Amino acid sequence: MVAELVHLVRHGEVHNPQGVLYGRLPGYHLSELGHKMAASAAKRMAGRQITGVYSSPLQRTQESAQPWADTFKLPIQTDDRLIEPFNRFEGRRAQFGPQVLANPANWPFLANPLRPSWGEPFVSIAARMLAAAEDAWIAAPGGEVVLVSHQLPIWMVARSVQGKRLAHDPRRRRCALSSITTLERRGDRFVEVDYQDPAAELLAASVDFGAV
Numbered sequence: 001m002v003a004e005l006v007h008l009v010r011h012g013e014v015h016n017p018q019g020v021l022y023g024r025l026p027g028y029h030l031s032e033l034g035h036k037m038a039a040s041a042a043k044r045m046a047g048r049q050i051t052g053v054y055s056s057p058l059q060r061t062q063e064s065a066q067p068w069a070d071t072f073k074l075p076i077q078t079d080d081r082l083i084e085p086f087n088r089f090e091g092r093r094a095q096f097g098p099q100v101l102a103n104p105a106n107w108p109f110l111a112n113p114l115r116p117s118w119g120e121p122f123v124s125i126a127a128r129m130l131a132a133a134e135d136a137w138i139a140a141p142g143g144e145v146v147l148v149s150h151q152l153p154i155w156m157v158a159r160s161v162q163g164k165r166l167a168h169d170p171r172r173r174r175c176a177l178s179s180i181t182t183l184e185r186r187g188d189r190f191v192e193v194d195y196q197d198p199a200a201e202l203l204a205a206s207v208d209f210g211a212v
Helices: 032-044 059-072 104-110 122-139 151-161
Strands: 005-010 050-055 076-078 144-149 180-186 189-196
Touching (some): 005 122, 005 151, 050 059, 050 122, 059 076, 059 144, 122 144, 122 151, 151 180, 151 189
Parallel strands (some): 050 144
Antiparallel strands (some): 005 180, 180 189
């Protein structure tokens, strides 16, 4: 059997008082509000037949997957393909604008924003995410599966299945904290069939500037 639906879930708010681009850096865990967000996402799906929970290996996604594991009495299966992309600006304060271009040391990293030249190529992110989604879909004993990941990887899947260019304006990503993007398999491809913001009431009090 295969899964009926694949849910791509973003992690909750991260404790990031220094306001840096945390990327793959260790030690970035959920804030108290982030735990509430993660719980709200799992609660939104209570009563559904969730048969598999997968997560990126990073701490914030593992913590965000825990409410799903607890709610549906399932183990968290770690999949490295769900991880945040590598980014050459990791560890810097999340302030990007004219000051980035003003520093000649940054110019090689900004040469091709369509790839992008500062980190993992968009096509690579989309390919590994779609492969992880397909493997989870195939491995499921029916029901629905949850993949807990990060903003850019989920957005790459969304744009891929919508047939849109992967290059985009990061300010226009539709992938809020603890959001749920749902895919259904139709023929030989996935299509997006739903998008939910279970933590919408909490978003106004959250800070979300650490995603790459």
